Structure formats: C-alpha cells, structure tokens
Amino acid sequence: ASCVLEIVQVVNVLCAAMDMDTENEKASLRHCVCEQGLLNRCDGSARLQQGSTSVMVGVFGPAEVRMSKELSNRATVEVTYKPKVGLPVVKHRALEQLIRCTCEPCILTALHPRSLVSITIQEEHDDGSLLSCTLNAICLALMDAGMAMNYPMAAVSCALMTDGDLVFDPTAEQEKEAKATVTSIFDKSCADVVSCHAVGALTVDQLDRCLEACKPAAASIQQFY
Amino acid sequence: SFTLSVTTPITSPGVRREGDQIIAAKSGILRHRPPVTYWIDNNQRRYVPVVEEFVIGIVTGKPSMDVYRVDIGGSMPAALSYLNFEGATKRNRPSVQVGDTIYGQLIVASKDMEPEMTCVTVAGKANGMGVLEDGLTFQSSLGLCRELLVAESPILAAYGKRFRFEITVGANGRIWLKSPSVSQTIALCNSLDSAGMLSTEQLE
8 A cells, every 4th residue: 555654753863772561552542432424414424532532524425526626537535624713724734635645545536537525524622633533533424425435544643652652542631741643544454554644753663663553453443443 | 355256347336346355345234146246235325326227306507508407416417408308309399497306317327427317218208207396306315215216115105005195216315205285295205214214113
C-alpha cells in the first residue's frame, strides 16, 4: 500500500536505550461508542465517541460535481472540517487535506467517475486523539452510506511520553505531556500503514516503534467495525 | 474476504474481485446463490443508476434539444427524449411540465455516461410508464424498495388487505403513493418507512 508520511517536526535525538514497558504498551483503547444513520439528509452519517472525544461525520455521494472539480476517471473526494468553536482556520484546512489524502485510496473512486464524495466533519468535543477518532468516524459514515470501499481503515493514536512509555489513545492531558503524538492509519490487513501523522520531536526509530505497536490496536478497531 | 476459485468473472453489487479473492466492498449481509454468485445486501439511500431498472424521476429541466432532464437521485440527471412516450411524434408532443413525476426505465446507465431513460417499451407501449398524476412521491431507502418490489411482497399484501391505494415503487428509492384521501396518503407514507424493519407477524 502507498504510504503517505507527514511529519511536522522530526529531530534526531541521541536517545538512551529505552526499556519498553510492556504493561503500558498493552494499555487498551478508550471505550468506543458509535451511532450510525443519525442524520437523515445525509446519505451516510456516524457519530463516534472515543472516551470523551466525540466527532460527527456526514457523507454525501456519489453526487453531482461542479465541472471545475470533476475528474474523468474517478470520483472527487471533498472534505470539510468544522471545529467546535470558531471558524475553520489554516490548520483545519491542512487537516482536511490530510484526511482527503488518507480517504481517497480507501474509497473505490474508480466506480464513480465524474461525481463527488463529500465528507463533512463536525468536531463535538476534543479530549485527545482527535485525528484518529475523526478517521474512524469517517470510515463508519462511509459504510453507512454504502460507499464501496477498498478496506475499512483503522486509525490509532499513540503518544510517546518523556519516559519512553507509549500511551494509546491519549487524552488531551496526556497529549500535552507527551514528547510526540503519532496517528497511524492501517488498511485491512493491519500490516501496511496507509498514512501517518506525527506531531512533536521523535527519531525515526521511535516512529517505527510507535507504528509497530499500533498494529494490534488497529486490529481491535477493525473488530469493532 | 475469502478465497474462491472461479473461472468466470463476477460483477455483483457490493463485491469486488482481486485475483483469486472475492472481497466485500460494502457493509451488509452476504448472500449466496449457488454455484458462484455472491452479493452484498445493503441498505443505502443513494442510488447508483443501473440499466434496465424502473425508476421514478422528477423533471427538472425544460427540454433542450427536445430532451427533458429528469432527476433520478443519482449523480447526474437522466435524459428523457420527448419521443420516448407512448404515441409521441414530432408533431404530437407529450404534455410534460417541469416538476412532473415520471416513471420510466433506464436504457443507458453506466458509470462513465449520463443515464438515459424511456417511458415506452421496445414495442412502443407505455405499460404504466409515463407521467404519474397527483399522489405523493417520497424518498426512502433502497432496501425498502427492493422488498416492496419482490413478487407478492408481504408488506404490500398486508397493506392491501386494509387500505385502498395505488403505489409505484422506483428502484431508486422513490415511492409514489395515491389513495382516496390526503390524510390516508400521508399516514401510509409514514408507516411504509418503518414497515421495512418489521417482521411478518408485526406487520399483521
């Protein structure tokens, strides 16, 4: 699978050998609650709550597309992100692009040329792991809409703490204390990373370790689907 | 996904083929008709035009070059030529206005082309197709429409025992309903929406 890597800050740090604390690594994901089909004007919708982080997603498609945006061989995917407070700013636009690049290979766009798949995300509450909650909610909404998909994508966040521990599905407080937070998205086999977004300072080895550790968590999300 | 050795390619709704494997592309119930036909039954609201399906559309555009634009709920409006009505000729044009409800059959529907529909069979007869007068058109899910279109559908049989009404079901999720009083029409519409979920005993 193609791998889209976006690293905001990667600094080569001489790190001392870190003992992996296996108990912490097996820390489970927060309790997930999902509702599908709650918006009746959308073709598909879902609300996902991971702990206190809550996101609602509405999907339209395949729908009519403006001539300027239409693609002759596949569907155009459009993502709109609405923050809880205030108007969308530049960082939300960047998030929209990241989400769009992650979702496009996931949807079978070749089945619907010259049409539009429109994904609208409303952030309801951010208590950490917002990106992974958003992507999982998008996957659920796409399934509710009956969009043909290549694979159900599973997104997992993990935070690398200053003492070397990995915390899965971090809350907002844990994210603030962490050295770095990595969100990785896996395809159905959970062996290939589809996309990865990291915020903070971490070495390539630490990134690899995070990605490897997230795989079992992604498998449990696939089970949830 | 599971491995199946098949010699002929299968294109069926909700399922795609990757080499030897047949992989589900949508979420739903996997159905199997022996020997090798698999498909996914799902309940979506958005219609993707399929050729030879009967659909209910609403005329949205005035005829440009003698072709009406009909909204069938897909990504593109369908084209309906004014000659595709029973008894229509160049001099005898059908009386179709913008906003009319049309019941017709899709003759061209592929992912790359704009869909085209017709209101006559090959022999030139209408067979119930054409403009639907009065009545109420409403949108429901594709799954419910498929259930109603089944021959001797239990839902319609149960309703038919108690009420007098005329119903046309489009494969695109649209249902046209007409009954003697307005309140009865509305009541029937509301209950049909939830009827899809009920089992046979609950219907009674």
